[in-house]
Amino acid sequence: MIDFRYHIVSIVAIFFALGAGVVLGAGPLKGTGSEIVQSQADKDRAALEDARADLIQAKALDKYRDDYVAKVTAGLTDGKLTGKTIAVVTMPSADNDMTNSVQDAIEAAGGQVTTRVSLDAKLFDPGQRQLVESLVNELVTADITFDPDSNTYQRAGMLLARGIAAREEGKPVDTEATRILSGVTGSKLVSLKPTPKERASLVVVVAAKPPTPAPDNSSYNDAVDFAEGLDQGSGGAVVAGVPESAQNGGMLKSLRGDSAATKILSTVDVANIPSGQMTVVFALVEQASGKAGQYGAVDAKNGVAPSADQAKGN
Template sequence: MISYRQHVVSLVAVFLALAAGVVLGGGPLSDLGRDDSATAADTLDAGDQRTLAFAEQFAATAAPQLYDGGLRQRSVALLTAPGVDEEAVTGLTAQIEAAGSSVAGRYDLGTELLSGSSKTLVDTLGTQLVEQVESGLVDAEATTYVRIGQLLGRAVASTGRPERPGSDAETVRQSLVAAELVTASDEDARLAPLVLLVLGEDAEPTVLAGLVSGLATTATGVVVAGDAASAANGDLADLREDPAATQVTTVDGVETVLGQVSAVLALVREIDGTGGSFGASGEAGPVPLG
């Protein structure tokens, strides 16, 4: 017998796929993000606007039933890159709460970290921290940005339930903040089992891949999310070309409610470590269901 939740899952999958096609894929906005002069108002006709508005409203309304409390007792560490869309971050936070969870702490990654412009600082700090924390906590032989990704993960994430940061986590967190590589909204925030990294713009591909690879070894699950432009020819597109992407789940289209719901469904899915690439440009499909 088909359950109510199964009906919701099927319907949301249809609407996410439909709206993704209208907004981000083969529809009239397939090139949006490539041309800064293009806007949704310029390229959508009245019918497409109604379809998109209905799909967005449907996703927002159905999301709590679809989540089914899937993030309950599993908080999320929110990492944001320079140039991130704050409206998307607000929407993602609301969807995390709708899934029964909360943001344990927000950490803004500095331009000097993601641009690769301060590699000497990052390398020196990483070497020093490896010597200060418990032996084996971080791979001392890892490359500069994989190592700093592991350290960042130790500062914000856990592989179990949410927990208070120990002395090693506090040391790393305070050092990253003092070096102005990271800004923390709450330096006493609990470690979270799930990490959501929201991309902005102009991250150095090798730096981003190293950070993501390092983070993936220190958390129960990691989701990397970006907007349509990032997936078309930006940071998310670059990451998806790197082997590091196979260690996490990637989601595009987070400037829309549809993409935000998909990102939170990906967090739920990451609890079991399933991974995949989702969204209008995702190889695994428009939305991580099942």
């Protein structure tokens, strides 16, 4: 049993500890806690300043790289797309600034952008699949031949291609193309500006940066099929995106995992920088010759860009 003496000893020990704390607080260790906090704050501030300096340096190097590429390679794509007409198709949430830069690169290479088509997110909503299928069946023309094994979105891509593109240059926007464009824009699944007067021979599809959290790669199956349809209904198609789009959760990652798609579609995963925009031009030239390749910085099977022979163009 615990006796009275034990309680006395315990109480004395408690008071001794309290007294020692007061003495230490007023003595040589006074302020030690605040000094530790201040020291850590100084270290954190220094680390933050170092990180800021590294970021500034990285941005400066990125700007140098982009300016260097733009100046040293100026004229490298001149004339590569002369006589070629190109339609630009943007996936839902595609970056407008990157799309503008891609268009600028195409036009600097002599290409003519006939129209910009924006695809609404509802187009790829599983709940809208029946509407998409109905539109395809309603708007299909006699000169579109669907592969018996093709699916709804491959056919939808071919249908849109019939409205804005052709396998050869110089095809007009005829009554059938006008009917298709009126039908798909009336559905609110697609919008375009300007209304083209001529159907393009080539197509650039601009992919969006993946959302957060990243979706499963299979969520892009319909979008990849749609891009295949655009390719099949035109003289060739290139899908352009940012590096993140070639990683898990991105459209290019999904596309590059589809062996049937990579046989006909070209991809560029660095379309957000000048060198990548030039690669889009070279990939279009390659597509016009009937070939395809996967280019960029992230798991790009065919390297950074088409070879000089592949991108001879005009």
